[in-house]
Amino acid sequence: MIRKAQAVWRGSGRDGEGVLSTGSRALHDTPYSFRTRFEAQPGTNPEELIAAAHAGCFTMALAFALQAADLTPTELNTEAAVSLERDGEGFTITRSALSVRASVPGIDGEHFERIAREAEKSCPVSKALNAEITLSVSLV
Known part of the structure; x- marks a missing residue:
């Protein structure tokens, strides 16, 4: 069994933004960034x-x-x-x-x-x- 997910990132580490998607589409272009990871902004991490x-x-x-x-x-x-x-x-x-x-x-x-x-x-x-x-x- 293999499950897949994909991350797409654009820009620098601190100022860039990305999206996460899963093969099942439970996540689809779900945003993540430095701010969602370290500053509790909306999105995931x-x-x-x-x-x-x-x-x-x-x-x-x-x-x-x-x-x-x-x-x-x-x-x-x-x-x-x-x-x-x-x-x-x-x-x-x-x-x-x-x-x-x-x-x-x-x-x-x-x-x-x-x-x-x-x-x-x-x-x-x-x-x-x-x-x-x-x-x-x-x-x-």
């Missing part, structure tokens, strides 16, 4: 997309892990917070903090946390990240 990918991957892995345990969640709600920090002359993604709130009938907190931790380890995006990954869980 690579770290936000990594956070979305990590949250989505982990949540799906957790759903499959719960299914394997004969459990069906009512809802899984995951936030991923990706940290970008200065690293010499550049930047490094140093951390992805996953936080999941879940409603899962028939499970206790300890069992849920064990399943969630295993799901995080099996998530392909977790495996791809060269960063610290933390996980906090709560049942509602």
